[in-house]
Amino acid sequence: MKTERFIVTNMKCSGCVNTIKTELSLMDGISEVYIDLSKMEVTVNYSDEKLSSKDIIRKLTNIGYPLK
Numbered sequence: 001m002k003t004e005r006f007i008v009t010n011m012k013c014s015g016c017v018n019t020i021k022t023e024l025s026l027m028d029g030i031s032e033v034y035i036d037l038s039k040m041e042v043t044v045n046y047s048d049e050k051l052s053s054k055d056i057i058r059k060l061t062n063i064g065y066p067l068k
Contacts, residue, residue, distance in 0.1 A: 001031070002048040006057065008065040011040050016065070023063050027051065040068065 029050030
């Protein structure tokens with residue numbers, strides 16, 4: 001299990017938080033998603049056997065929340 005933090009852009013409200021949590025939680029291998037809206041920070045616990053940080057970054061970018 002691995003934990004990574006990502007600072008993203010475009011996250012402005014609780015709707016954004018819900019979208020990110022929902023979309024990342026659907027990815028096979030992600031077990032937990034924590035979001036700090038005030039810091040624009042997304043913390044993800046995931047299986048590094050199934051995913052890489054590049055997969056998560058790609059997903060964040062595809063749903064409209066690229067890294068800062």
